[in-house]
Amino acid sequence: MELIFEEGLSAKVISLQEDGTRVVSFYCNKIAINSDKLFNILDKIGHIPLPPYIKREDNKEDETQYQTVFSKERGAVAAPTASLHFTDNMFKELKKRYKTHFLTLHVGAGTFKPVEAEHIKDHVMHSEFYEIPESTCKAIDSNKPILAVGTTVTRTVEYYVRENLRTGKSDLFLHPNNKPQRVNHLLTNFHLPKSTLLMLVASFVGIEKSLEIYKIAVEKKYRFFSYGDAMLII
Numbered sequence: 001m002e003l004i005f006e007e008g009l010s011a012k013v014i015s016l017q018e019d020g021t022r023v024v025s026f027y028c029n030k031i032a033i034n035s036d037k038l039f040n041i042l043d044k045i046g047h048i049p050l051p052p053y054i055k056r057e058d059n060k061e062d063e064t065q066y067q068t069v070f071s072k073e074r075g076a077v078a079a080p081t082a083s084l085h086f087t088d089n090m091f092k093e094l095k096k097r098y099k100t101h102f103l104t105l106h107v108g109a110g111t112f113k114p115v116e117a118e119h120i121k122d123h124v125m126h127s128e129f130y131e132i133p134e135s136t137c138k139a140i141d142s143n144k145p146i147l148a149v150g151t152t153v154t155r156t157v158e159y160y161v162r163e164n165l166r167t168g169k170s171d172l173f174l175h176p177n178n179k180p181q182r183v184n185h186l187l188t189n190f191h192l193p194k195s196t197l198l199m200l201v202a203s204f205v206g207i208e209k210s211l212e213i214y215k216i217a218v219e220k221k222y223r224f225f226s227y228g229d230a231m232l233i234i
Helices: 035-043 081-085 088-097 134-141 151-163 197-203 207-219
Strands: 002-006 009-016 022-027 128-131 147-149 169-170 185-189 230-233
Touching: 002 022, 002 081, 009 035, 022 035, 022 169, 128 151, 147 230, 151 185, 151 197, 185 197, 197 207, 197 230
Parallel strands: 147 185
Antiparallel strands: 002 009, 009 022, 128 169, 185 230
16 A cells, blocks of 8 residues: 655555554655655654544644653654653753753654553563663663653663663563562653553552552542653652
8 A cells, every 4th residue: 555645755555564553665756765854754744643642633832842852863753751841941950959861762653552461461562762872871780769751761771771782672561570670760640541651650669559549640630641740659
């Protein structure tokens, strides 16, 4: 199948994966293009890829609101939502008091896929490309406490601890039977039921505590998901 877009862009489906995703090749005026050329075209004709649970069209405000203050690399299909709570001024103040380190993980569409297996151990985790600077690796390799801003950072740090690879594809699934080994504290939003992200939270505090926390959140009418409130696990 071939899909036709504006600006001479087209995409041809090359293969169908077992999980329902497709491998596609992109062309501009029938000529194959690389990712840089593709992103330049998408910047003209594309839309902010809001998560499927946001039931509205994207708007101009989303270009800044659904983006982190320290984003640099192209590639993620969604913003790491815990970091949406930071403003430039807030981040500058935090850096005065705490050491901060960065890493890159390109969030994939699989992050929105619910766990459908009867037993969570049977769930096949999606993989996402990551890269960790050497300075961040040194911080991870130290014995200093780590507060991860978001599940994205947590998965990347924990994958590095297990595999000792600075770059690659992470497919780590954290849950109550596979607990974090290095991250001490976590800042995260409130996540969808049956999601791997909710199970990651349970890997820190357990199933019963997770249910207790979410019960309070529902009673207090906290906002859930990407544009929602956050909690700090210490």
